[in-house]
Amino acid sequence: MKQLTEFKNLVELVVHFKSKVDCLNYLKSALWNCCEKPSACPHCGNTKKIYAYNDKHTFRCFECDKKFNVLTNTIFENTKVSLVKWFAAIWMCSSYKRGVSSVQLAKEIGVTQKTAWFMLQRLRIMFSNLAPEALEGTMCVDETYIGGKQKNKHYNKRTKGQQGRGSSEKINVFGIMETDGKVKSKAVPDVKRETLVPIIEQYAPFGSKIMSDEWFAYRGLKENYIHDVCDHGAYQYVSDTGATTNPIENYWSHVKRAVIGTYFHVSKKHINRYLAEFDYKFNTRKQTDAERFELTIANAHGRLKYSQLISNPNA
Secondary structure (H helix, E strand, O other): OOOHHHOOOHHHHHHHOOOHHHHHHHHHHHHOOOOOOOOOOOOOOOOOOEEEOOOOOOEEEOOOOOEEOOOOOEOOOOOOOOHHHHHHHHHHHHHOOOOOOHHHHHHHHOOOHHHHHHHHHHHHHHHHHOOOOOOOOOEEEEEEEEOOOHHHOOHHHOOOOOOHHHOOOOEEEEEEEEOOOOEEEEEOOOOOHHHHHHHHHHHOOOOOEEEEOOOHHHHHHHHOOEEEEOOHHHOOOOOOOOOOOHHHHHHHHHHHHHHHHHHOOOOOOOHHHHHHHHHHHHHOOOOOHHHHHHHHHHOOEOOOOHHHHHHOOOO
């Protein structure tokens, strides 16, 4: 089978994967390490006796007597959307720098907007599973706020006292980034010390160098870290010792332009999945589109049901 890294664009991808069989064969290669049969039953974990049906795509476990295929326990399980369309959606979602909206995806692959939105949310779950568990080296931290500005609203719809850090209509987002490395961002209920410091401690080993601005929540970092500060209040964006938050602020700029230009609005309920998408594409920025697609497919495990998506805020 042709290696995916040879594909340079969406057209070449779609031309190659013309049928469901083409997609199934590729999924076997990506998910089962190039084996024609799985090493274990996805239902019970049996590794001894697994029988293959004549179609070579359906299998049955000797222990639990359940049928399965390469789609079982993946984001594609029981999907009514063709795998060809799924592959095209994965390419667009993982390679378009500012993302693709559900409206645009629906037009491109020929599904309803509701279906396209559900597909994209399933993909973002995959991206969140690929988030870094820890960061290293010198890091910079910063908080930002995502949401519309009061001055851009009609005068009658503006809420008084809802500007800047005190705005309850914006989403608080915190991020930690390695210098010239990976980033991890997430929505937070507030930007107080009690909220931000535990997140820093989760991703940054004690003794690491942390760069930040003068926000009071970071003042206690010197207890466990080498903390260097640039004072934005004094119009200092690179300190005498080289401390700066410019890298992560550039990242926030990209995220906000993507939200405004592609999605227009992101709710508090779903914001972390969108942030996972932005983080994933930033963290794999040195890979080609084909390599990123290949990595995404290889991690297509897990399944998000629509009922979970619309009912559970943390789905």
